[in-house]
Amino acid sequence: MxxxxxxxxxxxxxxxxxxxxxxxxxxxxxxxxxxxxxxxxxxxxxxxxxxxxxxxxxxxxxxxxxxxxxxxxxxxxxxxxxxxxxxxxxxxxxxxxxxxxxxxxxVAPAWLVEALALSGIDGPEATALLDRAPLDIRVNMLRAGRAELPPGGERTVAPNGWRYPHGTPIEDTAAWREGMIEVQDTGSQLACEAASARPGESVIDLCAGGGGKTLALAAAMEGLGRLLATDTDRTRLSRLPPRAERAGANLIEIRLLDPNREAQQLADWQGQADAVLVDAPCSGTGTWRRNPEARWRLTPSQLERYVAVQARLLDVAATLVRPGGRLIYVTCSLLDAEGAGQAQAFLDRVGPGWTAEPLALPAGRPRGPGVRLTPGHDGTDGFFIARFRAL
Missing domain, CATH: 1.10.225 (NK-Lysin)
Structure with a gap:
């Protein structure tokens, strides 16, 4: 041509x-x-x-x-x-x-530029949303030592994270084929660190999707305990079994749920989980570096629907946590309506039976009851992360 x-x-x-x-x-x-x-x-x-x-x-x-x-x-x-x-x-x-x-x-359609500015994302922070993202990987400690890491990487702030230049053919490497590494943004890895999953615990990944965070939780649990991955999207959830097999994550149970019937279909877990991760469906404003046309797809009415779904899933998740257990709320959005505002609204609904815990993550800045990571400040995808404790 x-x-x-x-x-x-x-x-x-x-x-x-x-x-x-x-x-x-x-x-x-x-x-x-x-x-x-x-x-x-x-x-x-x-x-x-x-x-x-x-x-x-x-x-x-x-x-x-x-x-x-x-x-x-x-x-x-x-x-x-x-x-x-x-x-x-x-x-x-x-x-x-x-x-x-x-x-x-x-940077985006005018209404979104305004919404981001009201959420503290403007100037260089806003323009950084459209930079090209690097390629981050997580070393899978369930397979550690099976193959050498590909050359050319450098450590990230995540405990098992490495960063490679954009376009590195990581899936052509022996380390990837043998399950030693998984492609996962550093911010996503830190969201899993916030869950503090430990060996022997009972943990739910309520919105597991293709299972990237589920696999990180399985590694943190050292393959011991119960780990339930659920989602309402059959296609996305079907990607998890082969990934889990490659990663050696044999403790994962998978359950397909029906939308709006999650609570009934998880009745056997009510009040049983040590930790529930809610990586809720969201606008994805923190992932524009990877999907820049996504900012053309979002509408105010769609944003309202996301906010409603997030609130409902938080309420479902709260019923699954045992006394003393924890609920981790994550969105890859930089809008306060889906982040700090959503987290505070949850605390207002549930009252004194829950508290927000401070997070000592190696990146991010406090935002409302949680922490927010941004491409401009932290070099990660944009995330809001909060952890709540059931008293």
Whole structure:
């Protein structure tokens, strides 16, 4: 592909990404992969260049662009080399007309920029949400010593964490194949540290998803005790068994739940758990470094629904914790409505039978009853973490 053809390809992909964002379609990563599956003529260099161009453009646009061309014009406005490729030659984009208006730049749609600012995320903290994320791994102590760590990494503040440059082919390594390491952001690892899971305990990962945090809890428990992983998403939960087998996490029990029936289906655990981790569904504002088009998908009404679901899951989780046990609330959001505000609302509902515990994590800053980690301050994905104790 010529450089101009790569630009036109990126425009076509951006059209698909924008349509998907408006209609809750596939994520950008999958759209890019599917586009190239149908175009086998593109070499690996073409795929890398086009993908990079697509995601650079997504990160540059604040509001949802009108179309892919308008989005690319924003990037071209500050790059003469790129704008010169709009030359109308074969497979190239048409020349730029004087009346064409580029898409708007910015961190996010205006309503989200305001919500983030009200939650203390603005200026450099806001722009850092769109940086490229590094690749973090967690050494799995259940398999420690089976293989050497890949070269090129450096320690993180997480006890078993290492960081590698973006794009490191970590899943091609013997350490990954043999279950010695798992890909997991440092902030996510610290959220698991906040759970303080110990060998022999009874622990629930209430919103386990694909099981990344479940595996970290299993390692902290040294394979001893009971660890129940639950979720209402069958597809995501189905990814956990092969991951658990590779990691040697044999203590994990898996239970698929029905939405809004979690309490009934967990009645056998009522008042039994030493710890319940609620990694609740959320807006994902802390993960834009990995999914920059996600900021185009979120709406105020969707945010309200997330907040309602989080509150309901916290109330369900509270019934599962034994006296003296702990409830750990985590969201990968930087909005106070899903973080500090949600945690305080829980304390207000449950009254004097619960208390928020201080967290001595090696990263993050206090925010309400918990701690918040941000890409700009901590170099991790954005997280809010709180731990409550049942008295």
């Amino acid at each position: 010529t450089p101009a053809a790569r630009v036109q390809a990126a425009i076509e992909i951006l059209d698909l990404v924008i349509a998907a964002a408006r209609n809750n379609g596939a994520p950008a990563d999958r759209i890019v992969a599917d586009w190239f599956k149908a175009r086998r003529f593109a070499g690996s260099g073409d795929r890398r260049a086009v993908r990079d161009l697509v995601f650079r453009t997504i990160r540059a646009c604040g509001e949802v662009p009108e179309n892919g061309r308008a989005a690319m014009l924003l990037l071209a406005a500050g790059d003469a080399t790129l704008s010169d490729l709009f030359d109308g030659s074969r497979h190239a984009p048409a020349p730029i007309a004087s009346h064409e208006v580029p898409a708007h730049s910015g």
